[in-house]
Amino acid sequence: MLVKQIHWFMHMVARYIPVTMHMTRSALKKDISGTFAGMLWWIIEPLFYTFIYYFLFAVIFEVRSENFALMLLFGLILWRWIALCINSGSSSVVARTALMRQVDIPKIIFPVESVLRETIKFLIGFGLIAAVFLVFGYLSFEIIYWFPVILGLSVFFLTSLVLITSVIMTFVPDLKNLIRLGMRALVFVSGVFFTPEQVPENLRTLFMMNPFAVIIDSFRRVCLFGEAPILGWLIYVLGLSVILASIGLYMHIKYNRIMPRYLI
Numbered sequence: 249m250l251v252k253q254i255h256w257f258m259h260m261v262a263r264y265i266p267v268t269m270h271m272t273r274s275a276l277k278k279d280i281s282g283t284f285a286g287m288l289w290w291i292i293e294p295l296f297y298t299f300i301y302y303f304l305f306a307v308i309f310e311v312r313s314e315n316f317a318l319m320l321l322f323g324l325i326l327w328r329w330i331a332l333c334i335n336s337g338s339s340s341v342v343a344r345t346a347l348m349r350q351v352d353i354p355k356i357i358f359p360v361e362s363v364l365r366e367t368i369k370f371l372i373g374f375g376l377i378a379a380v381f382l383v384f385g386y387l388s389f390e391i392i393y394w395f396p397v398i399l400g401l402s403v404f405f406l407t408s409l410v411l412i413t414s415v416i417m418t419f420v421p422d423l424k425n426l427i428r429l430g431m432r433a434l435v436f437v438s439g440v441f442f443t444p445e446q447v448p449e450n451l452r453t454l455f456m457m458n459p460f461a462v463i464i465d466s467f468r469r470v471c472l473f474g475e476a477p478i479l480g481w482l483i484y485v486l487g488l489s490v491i492l493a494s495i496g497l498y499m500h501i502k503y504n505r506i507m508p509r510y511l512i
Contacts, residue, residue, distance in 0.1 A: 337410030388474030411496025
């Protein structure tokens, strides 16, 4: 069953690569058109929230931690990428109702394109900020070869997750609001504002079972601290991604032609 699902997915991706790339380019152009700052908005927002949260934690609550501002900025950039992938990917099928009226296209293309688009935006924004901090010696690229590994695993996990939620949202529109509320709550328990070492030892394993926490911690270890990620937790996220991908592929294969009936 899994082999057939993977074969179907690879066939769809290969067949519709031009369509996917066209949709991605169009969406990126739309994001930056009509504004003076353009793609700079992709980094202005995390910088703004970094200032707000830094003032809250460091000034008001007097949280003292080495390079706290940099750690906070890094976490917020990663979380913005994660949240955008999940929010846009989950609603991607519903948002393409007009397109589905015009052409018969596999619905699985929509969540894949959403994650691809948000990942490109993340890499551009992250690259601009990383270049500045690298000049001042705040980033560590000693084991940068881990970066594409963690990025690939993160994209795999996020794609697998939104494959499922994009189908469910077609039948349960209220899921959009539930996801939005859930992401607002998860930001406080995913290591955006702290590291796993600051979590009480008796709760640390439970904390790391949150795949978002593993992703954020792994990126931080490689880029900020020059440390290798914890391999065991990466394997955990990989296994979870495989399970979610299997469920998501099955749902898209089964409901591919049924979903438009609930939207049109």
